[in-house]
Amino acid sequence: MNDKPAKLEPWRALTQWTSARIAMGRAGASMRTFEVLEFNRDHALARDAIYMPLDAGALRERFVQEGFPCAMVGSRASNRSEYLRRPDLGRTLQTDCAATLQENGAAENDRLTVVVADGLSALAPKLHALPLLKRLRDGLVSWQLDTVIIATQARVALGDEIGQLRKAKAVLMLIGERPGLKAADSLGAYLTYQPKIGRLDAERNCISNIRLAGLSYEQAAFRLLHLLSQARLIGATGIALKDDSASTSALEQEH
DSSP, rough: OSOOOSBOOTTTGGGGOOOOOOOOOTTBBBBHHHHHHHHHHHHHHHHHHOOOOOOHHHHHHHHTTTOOEEEEEBBBOOOOOOOHOOOTTTSBBOOOHHHHHHSSSSSTTTEEEEEEEEOOOTTHHHHHHHHHHHHHHHSSSSEOOOEEEEESOOOHHHHHHHHHHTTTTTEEEEEOOOSSOSSSSSSEEEEESSSOTTTOOOEEEEEEESTTSSHHHHHHHHHHHHHHHHHHTTTTTTGGGOOGGSSSHEEEEEE
8 A cells, every 4th residue: 555645745744743643644635544544543542541441459459569558439420321421420429438538537737648540541540640659759758648549430529529538638639531532541630739529620730641652750740749849838729829840849849
């Protein structure tokens, strides 16, 4: 099969800088067969990422082996179909799970609770949550890392209820992002200070596109450490907290 486009795009050289579908060329009035097949493949990968279940037990074992105490919970969405149709259920814990997470002791002023959740791509937390958290742990000097919570059929706001139950000063939700046609394994990190039920999305900071072809684990951990230190200083996250980590050192802030 001749893979050369009938019409060359003069800006095709720019494809070396982006994975986006640009300057694909065409054969007559149609896309080239190669491009059509590649699009279909990426679309199938995105669908698989959405419907693939998270093996929470296997992921828990990997975290425990690396020294992270773990617990598993589920939202009130009973299956994937309901999760996709009822986002509100994905934001609320099952009743029995809520009871097991209840922290009966006094609130800790420095407790950071991390929630690892499937979201819209179980592939993302499976691949990236543990290596990111290992790098983040190395820089957590003035925070007490809580038990890691692995949540299934979960939306971002589920972290608010979990953080409230754990009496956490901040909750970090590591969750699979909506798959794109070139990124089926993108991990998002949502940081919320003083989590409680009813927090708005405007009260969170988000770092997205954490994956091998996107934002590296080291860069993501650096930015999260900076946001954590700044959140403590001003007592808030979200629109009140701007990510200016590029102009400072997170490690200096921690010390």
